Amino acid sequence: MDYQNLVELHVHLEGAVRHETLYELLKEKCLPVPGNGTLEDLKKKMIINEPIDLAHFLAPFCHIVDVVKDIAVAERVAYEFCEEMSKNNVKYVEARYSPHNFTPDQKEVSNMTALEEAVKAVTRGFTKGELDFGVKARSILCGLNGTDGVIDVLQLSKTFKNDGVVGIDMATKQGSEITEEILLDPKAIYVYEEAKKCGIHRTLHAGETGGPDMIVRALDVFHTERIGHGYHVLDDNKIYNRCLKEKIHFECCPWSSLLTGSLCKTIIKHxxxxxxxxxxxxxxxxxxxxxxxxxxLDDYKLVQSWGISENSLKQANNNAAENCFLPEHEKAQLIKLIKK
Ligand SMILES: [Zn+2]
Structure with missing residues (x-):
């Protein structure tokens, strides 16, 4: 496969900061640099190589969260993200982030002006990135686990619906699956119901570490259109068959799913x-x-090494385009480009 014209639907902007940028910003802001103070060592400390568990996987995020709470950084990170995407032959990407992480106080409930400034800064970075690198990037706003922040995210999605934001998600502060209790939280349910009413697209981390019943809840109670990860759908045949029949889209993240320990370490078949x-x-x-x-691109190569056929890989990219959250006319253009 030539891996051209790729579409990516599940990538966290906070989790896609260049190591060089992180290093520079930590030093500039006089924050502790992980490791012995060199860039090489920072890379070693930031990259998780071994599947241990989710807590181990999420630990390096504290360094990123420390530096991104700044409008100028938000714009820079978004712009550089587009450049990285272009190096990976991506034509269209939906990047998700918590606007709260990019505000100066990083409070669970920040003031709306600061949150709006954060979203605008990311969109500015994406707009410049599109001009310079030919990558179209749109935002999915991510509500933080069990906080009033989900209400902010709903409000922001309404404000920026036709201006760079294409949907909502909900995850923990570090971007992993929300807990079962949150899926029972009336506030979170309200946000998704209201989003549906307003025509705001919805995805949700589910079935990554949680069981298949979380996927059912995501679909039936949260009206989500896509499932983030969803590997544990395979634990229940009935639910799996339902998802197959309804063509539910799973945003799979191959290498990350191994590192987070969300799958049994001894799995024979991913x-x-x-x-x-x-x-x-x-x-x-x-x-x-x-x-x-x-x-x-590394993830594509990894799954190819697992024996997934070229046709299936092409289909996966087509699926990404067909299930993206762009307005219909833009989606049609994207699908045309992918199939060229
Ligand atoms: Zn995720």
Whole structure:
């Protein structure tokens, strides 16, 4: 496969900061640099190589969160992200982030002006990035686990619906699956119901570490259109068959799924291999390149090494385009480009 014209749907902007930029900003802001103070060592400390557990995977994020709470940084990170995407032959990407992480006080509930400034800064970075690198990038705003911040995210998605923001998600502060209790939280349910009413697209981290019942809840209660990860759908045949029948889209992140420990360490066959065999509607994504050390091209190559056919890989990219959150006319143009 020539891996051209790729589409990526699941990547966290906070998890896609260049190591060089992180190093420079930590020094500039007089914050502790992980490791012995060199860039090389920072890379070693930031990249997780071994699957241990989710806490181990999420630990390096504290360094990123320390530096991004600044409008200028938000714009820079968004711009550089487009350059990295272009190096990975990506034509269209939906990057998700918590606007709260990019505000100066990083409070769970920040003031709306600061949040709006953060979203505008990311969109400015994306707009410049599109001009300079030919990558179209749109935002998915991510509500933080069990906080009033989900209400902010709903409000921001309404404000910026036709201005760079294409959908909402919900995750923990570090970008992993929300807990079961949150999926019962009336506030979170309200946000998704209201988003549906307003025509705001919805995705949700589910079935990554949680069981298949979380996927059912995401679909039936949260009206989500795509599932972030979703590997544990395979734990229940009935639910798996339902998802197959309804062509539910799974945003799969191959390398990250191994590093987070969300799958049993001794799995013989990765769920993505089964998805490809059964013609599940799935895409291939990178999730958090700063921490995994893998950008999307690396993930494509990894799954190819697992024996997934070239046709399935092409189909995965088509699935990404067909399930993206762009307005219909832009989506049609994207699909045309991909299939060229
Ligand atoms: Zn994620």
């Amino acid at each position: 769920p993505i291999v089964r998805f490809a065999e059964d013609d599940v509607n799935f895409s291939i994504n990178s999730d958090d390149p700063t921490v995994t050390g893998f950008w999307i």
